[in-house]
Amino acid sequence: MKTLTGTPTHKLTIDKREIAIQTISCLLVLLFVYAAGSKLMDYTKFRVEIGKSPLLTAFAAPVAIAVPIIELVIALLLSFTRTRLPGLYASFTLMVLFTAYIFYILRFSPYVPCSCGGVLQKLNWTTHLWFNLFFVLLAALGVLIFPYLEPSKSNKAPCPADSPSSSH
Amino acid sequence: MALPSLPKQSKRRLLYLSYCLAGSIALILSLAFLSEAAKNSSNAFIRMAPSHVAMPTQIRDLHSASWYLAGGTPTRFYLANRSAPALLMEIGMQLKDSTLHYLSLISLSNRISKSLKITVDSPNISLAEGVSPLLAGGRVGDTTLHRLANHAYFGLAAPLSPSTQILRATDARLKQNILLKQTPDTLMSKGPILEKQVDGIFCTDGYLHAQPDSNRLIYIYSYRNQWICLDTNLNIRYKARTIDTISRVKFSVGSIPSQHALTLSSPPTFVNQQSCINGNYLFVHSALRADNDERDLYEMSSPIDVYSLIDGKYLLSFYLPDYRKHKIRDFRVFGNTLVALYDHYAYTYTLFFPPKLQK
Numbered sequence: 256m257k258t259l260t261g262t263p264t265h266k267l268t269i270d271k272r273e274i275a276i277q278t279i280s281c282l283l284v285l286l287f288v289y290a291a292g293s294k295l296m297d298y299t300k301f302r303v304e305i306g307k308s309p310l311l312t313a314f315a316a317p318v319a320i321a322v323p324i325i326e327l328v329i330a331l332l333l334s335f336t337r338t339r340l341p342g343l344y345a346s347f348t349l350m351v352l353f354t355a356y357i358f359y360i361l362r363f364s365p366y367v368p369c370s371c372g373g374v375l376q377k378l379n380w381t382t383h384l385w386f387n388l389f390f391v392l393l394a395a396l397g398v399l400i401f402p403y404l405e406p407s408k409s410n411k412a413p414c415p416a417d418s419p420s421s422s423h
Numbered sequence: 424m425a426l427p428s429l430p431k432q433s434k435r436r437l438l439y440l441s442y443c444l445a446g447s448i449a450l451i452l453s454l455a456f457l458s459e460a461a462k463n464s465s466n467a468f469i470r471m472a473p474s475h476v477a478m479p480t481q482i483r484d485l486h487s488a489s490w491y492l493a494g495g496t497p498t499r500f501y502l503a504n505r506s507a508p509a510l511l512m513e514i515g516m517q518l519k520d521s522t523l524h525y526l527s528l529i530s531l532s533n534r535i536s537k538s539l540k541i542t543v544d545s546p547n548i549s550l551a552e553g554v555s556p557l558l559a560g561g562r563v564g565d566t567t568l569h570r571l572a573n574h575a576y577f578g579l580a581a582p583l584s585p586s587t588q589i590l591r592a593t594d595a596r597l598k599q600n601i602l603l604k605q606t607p608d609t610l611m612s613k614g615p616i617l618e619k620q621v622d623g624i625f626c627t628d629g630y631l632h633a634q635p636d637s638n639r640l641i642y643i644y645s646y647r648n649q650w651i652c653l654d655t656n657l658n659i660r661y662k663a664r665t666i667d668t669i670s671r672v673k674f675s676v677g678s679i680p681s682q683h684a685l686t687l688s689s690p691p692t693f694v695n696q697q698s699c700i701n702g703n704y705l706f707v708h709s710a711l712r713a714d715n716d717e718r719d720l721y722e723m724s725s726p727i728d729v730y731s732l733i734d735g736k737y738l739l740s741f742y743l744p745d746y747r748k749h750k751i752r753d754f755r756v757f758g759n760t761l762v763a764l765y766d767h768y769a770y771t772y773t774l775f776f777p778p779k780l781q782k
Contacts (some may be wrong), residue, residue, distance in 0.1 A: 290719040297679070297681050298683060299677070299678075299679055299680060299681070300679045300682070302677070302688070303677035303678075303679055303688040306675075306677070306688040306689045307687060307688065307689065308688075308690070309458055309689050309690050310451075310454045310455060310458050311454065312458065312461070312689060312690055313457065313458075313461070314454075315689070344439060344440070344443060346759055347440060347443050347444075348443040348444075348446065348447050349447075351443065351447040351448065352447040352450060352451065353452075355447055355448050359451055363455070395440055397568050398436050398439075398440055399433065399436055399437070399440075401436075403432050407638055418473055
């Protein structure tokens with residue numbers, strides 16, 4: 256790779272990376288919009304179901320409002336290039352939260368309530384765990400391959416360390 | 424550093440990601456801690472637990488967790504099967520000999536719902552399924568079940584004789600559960616005996632036990648510390664309380680219009696999980712930890728509280744230890760023997776009550 260025609264191959268990797276980030280963001284946006292949408296479509300059901308959660312009893316009302324709003328805000332962040340990196344961090348955090356929640360419910364809760372919307376409701380809990388882990392890894396990957404500030408025109412892919420310290 | 428080859432920004436991003444990871448996990452853990460603390464708060468009651476009340480005797484593998492206790496006598500008991508309603512297993516108290524009976528249900532109905540329950544009051548077998556609704560009866564030995572007259576949909580049924588039953592049904596007008604006495608020709612009620620606290624349906628849920636020989640009916644609520652003793656004509660003899668302090672149902676009820684469903688909108692606080700009666704005693708598997716229950720011990724066993732059916736007074740408690748990490752899922756007392764089901768095992772205990780507490 257390095258020996259022959261450095262520049263074209265390299266250009267290709269940059270493109271691939273951009274495509275990868277776009278794809279990741281798209282998938283996450285789809286996931287969050289779908290999840291928030293299905294919750295809001297039948298909001299009463301969501302609120303009632305979340306009230307049954309042994310972990311959230313005391314905070315059911317604020318959580319029921321906050322979760323779909325946060326999902327939509329993250330989807331918005333992911334949609335614009337300028338806010339995509341914080342969006343990816345936020346997606347990562349939210350997906351870790353969901354995953355840790357599921358893990359706890361599966362392992363320690365006396366019973367398993369379900370407050371997911373739409374198709375996600377049909378997944379069994381283990382599948383759900385893998386599904387979430389996949390998105391956690393996807394978001395982490397997105398963060399790690401995200402181009403650094405001041406995309407270096409000198410074409411050095413694993414970019415040198417000297418860029419200014421950033422807004423994020 | 425662990426990742427010397429990565430450039431500085433990469434490292435910083437990994438660091439941020441691990442902050443996010445740690446933060447989310449910490450959030451869930453603190454939620455878990457809070458809910459655990461709420462669960463373990465003091466229940467403000469104590470148990471009296473003399474030692475050696477329940478001595479383990481025999482154990483038997485049933486090879487299936489679908490069996491449930493249908494009834495019995497001091498020498499043998501009967502297991503019915505949730506997934507195969509035509510099976511009835513008769514087992515001697517030594518858990519050695521067993522006989523399998525095949526009930527003939529063909530004449531009854533094509534469609535039998537999951538709520539079907541078989542009760543054996545030796546030698547009578549009765550089958551109750553309140554959704555269709557369907558009542559049927561037969562005898563051990565002649566196992567063809569015949570359909571009985573039935574006038575109502577019901578949630579619970581307790582047979583008094585082959586042709587009379589006590590039913591718990593939902594009154595559409597009062598919007599709550601009521602008790603009914605049904606004979607082949609009549610359906611009788613005595614006003615709202617069950618007391619509505621929240622919605623009338625969930626909040627009055629409980630268990631119904633009939634003891635026709637002693638002219639007794641017991642209704643014990645699942646979500647509050649009360650039970651009622653009635654005679655078999657639905658006249659209240661007395662009302663009594665279990666030892667815990669939850670006198671008001673602790674949950675709220677929500678409706679989901681899109682599914683035309685009424686459901687609990689908060690986790691219910693169970694008070695009385697299971698119960699049975701035998702002789703002059705009521706046995707209750709309580710869901711609450713007493714202040715004098717050792718926490719570790721409580722986690723590994725199920726407390727059974729015993730009350731007198733003569734006056735409703737609390738007598739004593741004992742603990743049934745978990746078997747292979749399974750909690751008891753069903754139990755009954757026949758004579759001096761307690762039969763408990765743990766997952767797919769049957770376990771018998773011999774009961775010895777201190778002479779002063781015998782009724």
